Amino acid sequence: MNPELREEIAGISTSLMAGMALGLPPEKARAELHGRYKEILKRENLSPWDIAYLRGKIEKWPPGYVEEWASGYAEGLAEARVSRILRILEKRGIPVPEGERERITSSTDLDTLALWFDRSLTAATAEDLFSEDQGLPSADPMRPPSTPSPAA
Numbered sequence: 250m251n252p253e254l255r256e257e258i259a260g261i262s263t264s265l266m267a268g269m270a271l272g273l274p275p276e277k278a279r280a281e282l283h284g285r286y287k288e289i290l291k292r293e294n295l296s297p298w299d300i301a302y303l304r305g306k307i308e309k310w311p312p313g314y315v316e317e318w319a320s321g322y323a324e325g326l327a328e329a330r331v332s333r334i335l336r337i338l339e340k341r342g343i344p345v346p347e348g349e350r351e352r353i354t355s356s357t358d359l360d361t362l363a364l365w366f367d368r369s370l371t372a373a374t375a376e377d378l379f380s381e382d383q384g385l386p387s388a389d390p391m392r393p394p395s396t397p398s399p400a401a
Contacts, residue, residue, distance in 0.1 A: 250299055257289070265281060265282055282306075286303045289303060292304050297322040297326065301319035301322065304316070330359065331356070334353055334366050335370075343373070343374060344375065345375040346375060349375040353365065353375075353378070368380070381396070384394075
């Protein structure tokens with residue numbers, strides 16, 4: 250879990266424990282805690298692990314289920330991103346050789362896939378997705394720069 254979220258959750262828990270020490274009924278404290286977790290879940294850019302942790306607390310998931318859910322959720326996100334990247338390249342008329350296709354479809358890193366998605370919008374070739382320098386279309390110094398097709 251990211252440190253800022255961990256600190257926020259600890260603060261919420263601490264304030265509710267203090268409220269219980271001052272007479273707040275446990276049921277109301279739990280309802281307040283779940284309500285705050287639900288508000289946090291509405292935020293964008295939560296990791297699958299953050300979402301799983303919060304949902305697990307709200308829904309009282311058994312031990313181990315949080316990890317399974319987060320893994321499945323992250324896998325689904327990765328598959329969706331892979332599909333979008335390949336679809337964009339296809340719609341832009343950019344061929345994807347088997348080696349590049351394998352590299353894209355085998356990736357599970359959500360940040361890398363997000364970067365490749367962004368690059369797929371302007372890449373002249375599938376290989377351009379993997380460029381280390383965003384100013385260069387390819388990481389291969391021997392390959393001449395490519396020019397975008399007029400249809401792009």
